[in-house]
Amino acid sequence: MNQKSNFIKSGHYGHKLIMGGVTVMVVTLYGLVFWNVRHTTSALRGTETLFIAQESSLISVIKQVNADYKEDLQTSLNCRPFAECSKLEEAMRIARTYPTRFSSNLAYLTNISSRKETFVSNLLPSILAHNEKVQSEREYLLILKKIKDTGKKLNFEQMQRLNNLALKYKLRRVTIAELLKRVDVIPPSLALGQAVVETGWGGSLAAQRFNSPFGMMKSRTRVFSYNSLQESVSHYIHNLNTHEAYAPMRAIRAKLRNTGEQLCPLKLAEGLLRYSELGRTYTGRVKTIIKSFGFQQYDKARLTSFYQQS
Structure with a gap:
């Protein structure tokens, strides 16, 4: 160990210069990478495609x-x-x-x-x-519910509107009760x-x-x-x-x-x-x-x- 230490101290500074050069190159490389990431990110932000990072x-x-x-x-x-x-x-x-x-x-x-x-x-x-429109649809459903609750049947027009609402609100099985959960x-x-x-x-x-x-x-x-x-x-x-x-x-x-x-x-x-x-x-x-x-x-x-x- 002492011989190695003496060898380094005895004027062989070339090794130090090489190590210093490598250090400078590494630092420069990291700087270029950081610069490239920043400018690449800026370019992406200016495109029509929006990337959601978080x-x-x-x-x-x-x-x-x-x-x-x-x-x-x-x-x-x-x-x-x-x-x-x-x-x-x-x-x-x-x-x-x-x-x-x-x-x-x-x-x-x-x-x-x-x-x-x-x-x-x-x-x-x-x-x-938009809530006004939804509320209007909901009020119509409540009218239909009252009709059904009295034991009466819905007429053709009422059934058609009911089916259209079920289709609009993506409900496969047409029931007023289930529709009321969605139309609100x-x-x-x-x-x-x-x-x-x-x-x-x-x-x-x-x-x-x-x-x-x-x-x-x-x-x-x-x-x-x-x-x-x-x-x-x-x-x-x-x-x-x-x-x-x-x-x-x-x-x-x-x-x-x-x-x-x-x-x-x-x-x-x-x-x-x-x-x-x-x-x-x-x-x-x-x-x-x-x-x-x-x-x-x-x-x-x-x-x-x-x-x-x-």
């Missing part, structure tokens, strides 16, 4: 805005207690103004109040409008909460470029693209009302209806464990958003009588 989360939402927004959001999460649904007394009136796209400045709004107001105003009218509204607070988690308050590429605020995937690497927010809302609500993965949500909703309770979004969210691979972590984030930002106030919102397309 589910949107509260952390990714926070990272999209500046320090002021982070502070406001954290304060909101810390100060507001997480509790079950409370009774809603007053119904706010929302104008029938249907933005076809999210505002382009959503990604740059740093004030949480302004961001929330813009996001809700862009999406809520379409949610309420989605609380606006739940839809808004999911859209926030999925898009980071409407600032994501999916929301801005593809009108896709609910994370609906066409394939493993591509989101659904819609012509308008109204179209995306319609697909989202119909999906929750028909897809087998969300049968637990529909069962919870039917139970609440049977007991005369309001459709609590926090309870319904528990039936959406299969909406995301994150499972309970995902539903927990949705519920936190709903409570922290007071989205339940929109569950009793109603559209005004006049109509305006924007």
